[in-house]
Amino acid sequence: MQKCVECGGKIRTIKDRPYHYDESGLDVVLYGITQFQCENCGEDYVSLPNVERLHRAIGGFICSQRKALLTPAEIIFLRKDLHLKSKELAALLGVRPETVSRWERGKESIGETQDRLLRSIYMNYASEKANNVICHGVIQMFTDLPRERTKIKTPQAIELNPSDWLGPEMELCR
Ligand SMILES: [Zn+2]
Numbered sequence: 001m002q003k004c005v006e007c008g009g010k011i012r013t014i015k016d017r018p019y020h021y022d023e024s025g026l027d028v029v030l031y032g033i034t035q036f037q038c039e040n041c042g043e044d045y046v047s048l049p050n051v052e053r054l055h056r057a058i059g060g061f062i063c064s065q066r067k068a069l070l071t072p073a074e075i076i077f078l079r080k081d082l083h084l085k086s087k088e089l090a091a092l093l094g095v096r097p098e099t100v101s102r103w104e105r106g107k108e109s110i111g112e113t114q115d116r117l118l119r120s121i122y123m124n125y126a127s128e129k130a131n132n133v134i135c136h137g138v139i140q141m142f143t144d145l146p147r148e149r150t151k152i153k154t155p156q157a158i159e160l161n162p163s164d165w166l167g168p169e170m171e172l173c174r
Contacts, residue, residue, distance in 0.1 A: 004038035004040060004041060004043055005043075006038065006041055006043045007038060007040050007041045007043070008040075009038045009039055009040025009041055010038070010039045010040065011036045011037070011038055011039070011045070012036065012037055012039055013034060013035075013036055014034070014035045014036065014037055015034055015035075016032075017035055018030065018031055019031075019033040019035060019046055021048075021054075024055075024058060024077060025073050025076055025077055026058065026062075026073050026074065026077055028058060030048075030054075033046060033048065034046075034047070055081045056081070056126050056129065056130075058077065058081075059077065059078055059081050059122055059126060060123065060126055062074050062077065062078065062119075063078070063119040063122050063123050064119075064123070069109055069110055069112070069115050070103075070110050070115050070118065070119075072103060072104050072105065072106045075100075075103050075104055075110060075118070076104050078118060078119075078122050079100075079104075081122070082121070082122060082125055082139065084139075086100040086101055086104065087100070088143075089118075091142075091143065091147065092121060092139065092142040092143060093114050093117055093118060093142075094145070094147050095114060095147075096147075120138075121138050121139070121142060124137075124138035125137065125138055125139060
C-alpha cells in the first residue's frame with residue numbers, strides 16, 4: 001500500500017505490534033502481523049494473510065480450550081464460520097430459531113447438550129475443510145434431520161459394498 005485511502009497521506013509500516021482482531025467479535029490478539037498506519041490522519045491498516053485458516057484456528061481454540069458453556073460471542077463466531085444463518089443453525093441443533101437468537105443476545109444460556117453438539121459440528125466441519133474426509137459432510141448429516149422425529153418400525157438394512165469400506169478412500173455417503 002502506497003497512500004492512505006482516507007486522506008492520501010504517507011503510509012508507514014509497523015512491525016511487532018500485537019493486532020487486536022476485533023472484527024472477530026472476540027478478544028483475539030495476533031502477533032507477528034505487519035500493520036500500516038497513515039502518518040497524516042492515523043488511519044490503521046492491516047492485511048491478514050489467510051483469514052480462513054485464522055478463523056479455523058480461532059474456532060478450534062474455542063471448541064477445544066474453552067471449558068465453560070459457549071458465550072454469545074463464541075456462538076456467533078462459530079455460526080458465522082459455519083456460514084449458517086441463525087435459523088439454519090437452529091435446525092441443525094434441533095431447537096427453535098428464537099432459541100438461537102436468545103443465546104446470541106445473552107438472554108438465555110446454551111444448554112449442555114447443544115453446547116457439545118455445536119462444538120462437535122464445528123470440529124467436524126473444520127476437519128472436513130482440512131482434508132475432505134466425509135463426502136457430504138457433517139452439516140448435511142444434521143440438515144437432513146427433522147426437529148422432531150418419530151420412531152420407525154422396521155429400519156432399512158445397512159448395505160455396504162466392498163468399496164464402501166475396503167477401498168483406499170472411504171465413501172460412506174453416496
Ligand atoms: Zn490518512
